[in-house]
Amino acid sequence: MSLSVPLLIPSSPTKKNSCEVVRMLLDYVVQTLEDDFLAKRSINALHDSIAKATLSCDEQFPRVREVIKWLFSAIMKSTVQKETREAARERDELIRMVSIFQRMLSLALEVDRSPALNSAKLSLELFHMLISDIPLRAHRTLLLESLQSKVLRCKLLEHLLDYACPLKTPLPMSLSLLLHFLKYCTLAPDPLDGTERWQRWEELLNLLWMLLLSYNKAMEGYLCNSVSEQRGSLGNSVYKPDDMISKPAIRDAVEAFLSRSKADLGQALPLHVEESLSYLQDHLLDVCQG
Template identity: 35%
Template structure:
């Protein structure tokens, strides 16, 4: 019942806008959406504490195993809201511009984006396997992501994602799609895979500015940094584990599970960064601009920081304090 009402709301207010009356109604629409998400969230937390998520409202409406069509709807609403938040005018049902989009309206629509992202985050967590759920959602989001023409819209979609597991999966699929070649042995998400993407991927996205080629490489480095940060959070917060079991791992202070593919050296980092710089310089026929150099510096710092942390953790395990 709850999602049925929400579906009618979104079909009316997020797919197309209808002028002044809709402008005046937007605050109440946002409040209604807040009520829906808060109801889902409160029930989710209560049933989680009771270890009874299978009886939660979220399970009955946002389960990727049982009600994936509802999750598809949330994804569609989310993308429409992201596009609307960057639109200069609203349109009627025929696509005719009827009303300028004010800053206040844009802020309210961005609030809707955050609320819908919360729904997706719940959808990732409510079933037994967050990994499988995020994979299903990412498979739907990826082609939609490719169709988004503006970088600002893509960044809003990624930056507003609550689920690090889902963000990492969408970015991984995107880089897999744009790899010039695939490794002889498939790599799991790891530091080695991030380095592989750096050396072999080229984003296949649309750009509108004359500086599109530089924007492509800049966005690629930005997404690699996002992928790195998402991966680190997946490890440290045990996000691949079912939410009902995750709290026990945190209480017991279980260490993140590193793999052999996370064992990278400073030489590995520099080798792949240099390969990226050489590739971009050859393709562009120009030296790297300062903005791109700063992105490279940030990624180098992140990778070296992770390398140092992994090495410290290994030493601690081999020689625990007495």
């Protein structure tokens, strides 16, 4: 089976329902890939699966890169705001395509039975696409929220936040690194924010929340193993020395975030953003080691 699907994501369809037809074709292709993946996995024969032949990060990464390009094309077009009913239908179909492409990336992540290595490759590819296209917040949000793999989301968030952090650190992914990002990261303003510049601080907080929740899964021991290895696993927590954060360090990072945002805006953050920050602080205080 070839992955050479004639993918055309029209910005202005000349034929009614052309987006729907493309989406249905893609859905059929990916469902076939998934069904075969499950069947081959059940007999420990993923090396003979269609996904291995078409979406292997080890053997077919140029094809995986094409999937990522299709994904970004769908994301960019789905965030174009138009008021017509036909445009709304097209946007719905494009968002469905985004989900389909994410399913393909999930297969690419798992089919080589090395999700930790594959997530490093895929996250870097996604990251470079993000920063090269200078996307809007809407693009980042849709990409991150549609990612089906939490390990991939964790890796991508780590790249994005490191990129937004002027003070680099050798810390590996850990709760200490999350505090470092909270203390020093500053996102670029979004062109659509206008006078509501507080939105970039809200986005930063949302990214930190997403990173924490994704990393929590890693600490349960799930993210370094393939799906087949996860079955029957009890999910034992895995903590590292850099996860041993202190209450003073948490409060210091939160105060730094508030101070930096106030210096940028000239006033306090909106109440709902401060509440979200307070919840994050409480969560970290609950899990801190001292």
